Amino acid sequence: MTRALPVLTVLAGIVAIWYAAAVWMNATWIFDQAERNGQTVTWAEVIPQTMDQARPLLPPPHQVAAELWKGVAGQAVTSKRSLVYHGYVTVKGTLMGFGLGIVMGVLLAMSIVRFRVMDMSVMPWAIISQTIPIVALAPMILTLSSQLGISGRDVPKAIIAAYLSFFPVLVSMVKGLRAPDQMQLDLLRTYGAGEGATFLKLRLPASMPYFFASLKVAIAASLIGTIVGELPTGAIEGLGARMLIGSQFGEPLIMWAALFAAAILAGMLILAVGVVERLARARMGVPA
Amino acid sequence: MTWLVGTIGIWLAAWALNARLAASGWARTTAGKLAVPILFGVTILVLWEGLVRGAGIAPVILPAPSAIAAKIAVSLPTLWLDFSQTFLKGALPGFVIGCGAAIATAIAIDRSPFLQRGLLPIGNFVAALPIVGLAPILVMWFGFDWQSKAAVVVVMVFFPVLVNMVAGLQASERMQADLMATWGASYWQSLVKLRLPAAMPFLFNGLKIASTLALIGAIVAEFFGSPIYGMGFRISTEVGRLGLDMVWAEIAVAALAGSAFYGLIALIERWVTFWHPSQRH
Numbered sequence: 014m015t016r017a018l019p020v021l022t023v024l025a026g027i028v029a030i031w032y033a034a035a036v037w038m039n040a041t042w043i044f045d046q047a048e049r050n051g052q053t054v055t056w057a058e059v060i061p062q063t064m065d066q067a068r069p070l071l072p073p074p075h076q077v078a079a080e081l082w083k084g085v086a087g088q089a090v091t092s093k094r095s096l097v098y099h100g101y102v103t104v105k106g107t108l109m110g111f112g113l114g115i116v117m118g119v120l121l122a123m124s125i126v127r128f129r130v131m132d133m134s135v136m137p138w139a140i141i142s143q144t145i146p147i148v149a150l151a152p153m154i155l156t157l158s159s160q161l162g163i164s165g166r167d168v169p170k171a172i173i174a175a176y177l178s179f180f181p182v183l184v185s186m187v188k189g190l191r192a193p194d195q196m197q198l199d200l201l202r203t204y205g206a207g208e209g210a211t212f213l214k215l216r217l218p219a220s221m222p223y224f225f226a227s228l229k230v231a232i233a234a235s236l237i238g239t240i241v242g243e244l245p246t247g248a249i250e251g252l253g254a255r256m257l258i259g260s261q262f263g264e265p266l267i268m269w270a271a272l273f274a275a276a277i278l279a280g281m282l283i284l285a286v287g288v289v290e291r292l293a294r295a296r297m298g299v300p301a
Numbered sequence: 302m303t304w305l306v307g308t309i310g311i312w313l314a315a316w317a318l319n320a321r322l323a324a325s326g327w328a329r330t331t332a333g334k335l336a337v338p339i340l341f342g343v344t345i346l347v348l349w350e351g352l353v354r355g356a357g358i359a360p361v362i363l364p365a366p367s368a369i370a371a372k373i374a375v376s377l378p379t380l381w382l383d384f385s386q387t388f389l390k391g392a393l394p395g396f397v398i399g400c401g402a403a404i405a406t407a408i409a410i411d412r413s414p415f416l417q418r419g420l421l422p423i424g425n426f427v428a429a430l431p432i433v434g435l436a437p438i439l440v441m442w443f444g445f446d447w448q449s450k451a452a453v454v455v456v457m458v459f460f461p462v463l464v465n466m467v468a469g470l471q472a473s474e475r476m477q478a479d480l481m482a483t484w485g486a487s488y489w490q491s492l493v494k495l496r497l498p499a500a501m502p503f504l505f506n507g508l509k510i511a512s513t514l515a516l517i518g519a520i521v522a523e524f525f526g527s528p529i530y531g532m533g534f535r536i537s538t539e540v541g542r543l544g545l546d547m548v549w550a551e552i553a554v555a556a557l558a559g560s561a562f563y564g565l566i567a568l569i570e571r572w573v574t575f576w577h578p579s580q581r582h
Contacts, residue, residue: 019419027423070442130316130323133334134341144559146516148433148524149532149552152540160362233429240431241517244524253434260437260525272434279430 028074035073039063042070072269080270096274102251104278106167106239110174111232117175118182118231119224125183126190126216136187143180147173148241155242166242166250174238178231185227189220221297225290232282240275252278308351315344364546372546373553379535380554387532388558390447391519395454400511403459404504407466408492421467428460433521440525450522450531457518458511465507469500502577505570512562516555 040059047054064073072080084096091098121139125132151173158169193215201211243253252275259267319340327333346366352358353365360368373380410416436453443449473496481491523533532551539547571580 016418019415019417020422021419023416023419023423129328130320130337133323133328133337134319137338138342141556141560144513144563145552145556146513146520146559148517148520149536149555152536153545153548153552156540156543156545157362229429237431237433241433241521244433244521256434256437257525260441263441265438265441268434268437272438275434276430280426283429 031071031074035069035071036060036063038070039066042066068263068265070265072266076266077269077273080266081273084270084274096252096255096270099250099252099255099271100274100278103236103239103243103253103275104282106170106242106251107174107232107236107282109167109171110238111178111235113171113175114178114231114235115182115228118179118227119186121179122183122186122190123212125187139180139183142176147176147238148244150176151241151244170239170242170251173242174235177238178235181227181230181234182224185223186220189223190216192216192219192223218297221293225286225293228286228290229283232286233279236275236279236282304351304355308348308355311351312344312348315340315347361543361545364549368546369549369553373550376547376550379530380550382530383532383535383551384554384558386447386528386530387450387519387523388516391450391522391531392454392515394447395451395519396458396511396515398451399455399458399515400462400508402455403462403507404466407463407470410467411470411492412488417467421464424460424464424467428464432457432460433518436518436522437525440522445526446528449526450519453522454515454518457514461510461514462504462507465503465510466500469503470496472496472503473499501570501574502579505566505574508566509563509570512566513559516559516562520555 036059040056040063043054043059043062063069065076066072069076081096084094088095088097121131121135125136151169154172155166155169158172163169197215197219198211201215206214239251240253240256243251244257249258252271255271255274256268259265259269259271319337322328322333322337322340325333328337349363350365350367353363364372410420433453435456439452439456440449443452477495477499478491481495486494520533520536523531524537527534532555536548536551539545539551574580
């Protein structure tokens with residue numbers, strides 16, 4: 014309770030500010046409308062009207078919640094208007110990119126730790142690759158893969174997501190695989206352990222805490238990559254496409270509902286990674 | 302065919318040379334540390350050029366680096382116009398405002414542990430959210446010009462910097478705080494002389510993350526509406542016209558700008574936090 018109270022207080026504050034901002038921003042439209050009709054309206058009349066406009070500048074929280082609920086529970090899950098369906102498309106892309114990113118990150122980290130030339134030549138470029146804004150590359154990757162005859166958007170989306178999510182894994186795994194100190198390495202040498210055995214029995218277990226710490230960053234990055242991959246022209250499925258559609262058709266409620274669906278998704282994915290981490294730690298005998 | 306064989310030959314030779322360099326004592330010098338990655342980068346470009354020419358890949362799929370360089374050379378004014386719209390007007394003011402607001406907020410809530418305990422988990426959560434999704438909403442509010450781009454950047458950089466700054470302000474040790482107290486230092490004196498400097502390594506971590514986010518935010522926001530120039534606008538229209546050499550030229554500018562911005566912040570970091578163990582050599 015002592016931990017929840019401050020968080021709840023700040024959340025309540027945010028909601029209060031949000032309502033105030035919604036009244037302030039949506040009122041302009043009502044005043045304009047009244048002026049055009051030659052009427053005068055008082056604030057007492059305006060405030061209820063700011064709460065349920067069809068196209069509000071800033072929808073108040075309960076409107077967003079209602080739209081979100083309608084999108085999640087009010088449709089069949091297979092419907093094109095169901096947020097569950099769009100969320101599923103986004104999660105599929107995110108998980109594919111996440112998996113690809115982990116494989117790439119771990120393989121690169123292994124070869125960087127093993128070969129000095131990889132460390133010197135690839136590592137600086139891996140860092141530079143993250144300073145390149147992926148969104149500039151995203152439309153490029155989409156056209157490139159369609160030119161190469163890959164149908165659908167799953168593969169290009171996964172590539173974009175992997176591009177963002179491999180880096181945290183790479184950095185943490187390099188650190189983790191180098192975590193065993195000289196004493197431990199020497200001990201394994203006295204046992205006559207080869208390079209493979211040292212890797213499997215010392216370096217890999219030692220890197221696990223680093224690995225799991227990086228997964229939470231990587232899954233969030235992967236989700237951002239997937240949504241960015243859904244934004245550029247032509248996407249019709251996924252939460253990113255939903256935001257684009259809301260923007261193009263001037264439907265703010267659709268945008269806000271998609272945004273909150275993406276936020277909830279991010280929270281669920283991070284929680285899921287946390288659960289996997291706890292299971293793996295218990296399995297490996299790390300005291301909680 | 303000769304192109305392919307030649308390219309692969311050059312690649313193997315360069316790789317062998319790099320392996321030799323990395324194994325030799327020369328690898329420990331600064332020149333060696335620079336030469337190896339540069340050689341690797343050049344090899345990638347040669348490989349790209351050779352594959353495109355050797356395999357006869359159409360320019361609408363993947364233009365060769367030489368074609369991209371030629372395009373950059375003839376369209377410098379356009380590239381500069383796009384760069385100044387997206388980076389100088391969109392990303393940079395947004396970065397300064399967003400980071401400034403985050404630092405100010407962190408200092409403002411510093412005296413209230415209650416607010417900190419409330420804001421930190423929320424900030425951490427929001428920092429992991431796909432904030433880019435706010436871009437269409439902010440474009441709707443602030444119009445198509447650079448103001449909406451700057452607004453997207455402000456929101457994107459705010460939370461990572463806030464979280465790092467709050468963590469940084471808590472980083473000074475108990476002993477150091479006690480020492481300041483024995484000297485009779487006021488809250489502001491100990492803030493300026495002890496806790497702000499101690500927070501700098503954390504702050505710069507946040508600023509580095511924010512520097513890459515800033516450019517992403519400014520470019521994404523242009524996908525949702527922009528004047529008829531800007532890097533995001535140019536990329537999305539040229540992709541539609543299959544003018545891929547221009548797209549790659551913009552990517553090159555974006556890569557250069559992103560790396561230079563990051564490098565600049567890393568340089569300032571080295572200068573400000575020279576005392577930190579990670580900066581000692």
